[in-house]
Amino acid sequence: MNLAILTSGGDAPGMNAAIRAFVRRGLADGHKIWGIPRGFEGLVHGKPMRLTAASVANILMTGGTILRTSRFTAFHQSMVRSRAAESLTRWHLDGLAIIGGNGSLAGARALSQIGVPVIGIPASIDNDIAGTDYSIGFDTAMNNIVASIDKIRDTASAHERIFVVQVMGNRCGTLAIASGLACGAEAIIIPERVTNWDAIARRLRATYARGKRHSFIIVAEGAGDAPSVALDIGQRTGHEAKWVVLGHTQRGGPPSALDRIRAALFASHAVELLTSGQHGLITGWKNSVVQAAPLSDVVDGFTRPPLLWQDLAEILAR
Ligand code: F6P
Numbered sequence: 490m491n492l493a494i495l496t497s498g499g500d501a502p503g504m505n506a507a508i509r510a511f512v513r514r515g516l517a518d519g520h521k522i523w524g525i526p527r528g529f530e531g532l533v534h535g536k537p538m539r540l541t542a543a544s545v546a547n548i549l550m551t552g553g554t555i556l557r558t559s560r561f562t563a564f565h566q567s568m569v570r571s572r573a574a575e576s577l578t579r580w581h582l583d584g585l586a587i588i589g590g591n592g593s594l595a596g597a598r599a600l601s602q603i604g605v606p607v608i609g610i611p612a613s614i615d616n617d618i619a620g621t622d623y624s625i626g627f628d629t630a631m632n633n634i635v636a637s638i639d640k641i642r643d644t645a646s647a648h649e650r651i652f653v654v655q656v657m658g659n660r661c662g663t664l665a666i667a668s669g670l671a672c673g674a675e676a677i678i679i680p681e682r683v684t685n686w687d688a689i690a691r692r693l694r695a696t697y698a699r700g701k702r703h704s705f706i707i708v709a710e711g712a713g714d715a716p717s718v719a720l721d722i723g724q725r726t727g728h729e730a731k732w733v734v735l736g737h738t739q740r741g742g743p744p745s746a747l748d749r750i751r752a753a754l755f756a757s758h759a760v761e762l763l764t765s766g767q768h769g770l771i772t773g774w775k776n777s778v779v780q781a782a783p784l785s786d787v788v789d790g791f792t793r794p795p796l797l798w799q800d801l802a803e804i805l806a807r
Contacts, residue, residue, distance in 0.1 A: 531556075
């Protein structure tokens with residue numbers, strides 16, 4: 490078969506590991522493998538490139554995506570999606586794997602609905618994709634945040650400051666909660682829950698009264714912006730509050746071992762599904778094994794962040 494792969498939306502560490510696994514697993518099973526540069530835009534305006542075992546050498550340990558990516562808003566138009574489907578026919582491609590987050594998987598479903606044999610591979614540092622407990626990139630991003638906060642802690646402690654750290658997650662607080670629990674944050678602000686600022690200020694004042702020399706508030710970007718939170722919390726507590734926006738540093742760097750392993754498992758599964766005639770699905774992680782789920786469950790579904798972890802982080806930081 491002629492199998493193709495593309496990466497779409499925000500990049501996530503581990504996308505390259507997934508491309509490598511898709512290519513090498515496909516070649517091992519006797520298929521020809523093609524890469525579509527620049528995501529959905531490449532399906533409409535670009536052309537595929539043949540991928541060999543050598544094309545994916547030395548990418549396992551790199552962040553970003555060798556296929557590059559784009560946020561291609563024109564793909565919301567059905568006429569544009571039809572042109573993408575025509576490209577696949579013209580290029581004689583028998584199946585397509587799409588690596589990306591919620592927006593990309595919605596595009597995958599739309600292609601599937603017009604007859605394109607598609608498998609989605611979940612990749613997003615937000616870990617907010619329904620139908621899978623894990624999306625590639627989350628573990629690396631969480632570790633990037635933890636490494637940054639561990640450094641900030643030294644200076645925070647030296648000056649006895651509060652630090653407000655803004656992390657990614659525009660619609661989902663999972664990344665903020667997990668990294669907050671891992672860093673011993675005093676408070677975690679997420680879009681899914683109303684924040685009681687008075688209670689946080691009271692807790693921080695008590696923390697300093699007990700002799701603690703620093704405190705951290707983690708804010709998911711969808712729940713507020715670090716400069717305003719720092720100003721407000723500084724006034725409420727009477728303590729100096731500084732802020733840091735970690736931004737795209739969270740998404741870069743070498744993927745963690747976990748992300749490389751999940752990427753290998755998901756991409757290999759994607760080859761198995763496409764070559765056995767199964768499509769309109771995502772591969773993903775459920776109950777500690779790789780499992781497929783219908784793309785429609787992903788697009789119409791929703792995820793809940795681990796709110797109990799958020800409560801626990803706040804208890805443990807007292
Ligand atoms: O969806 C993944 C994500 O990293 C979000 O957490 C973030 O809001 C967004 O992408 C940023 O996208 P961009 O790199 O296009 O600014």
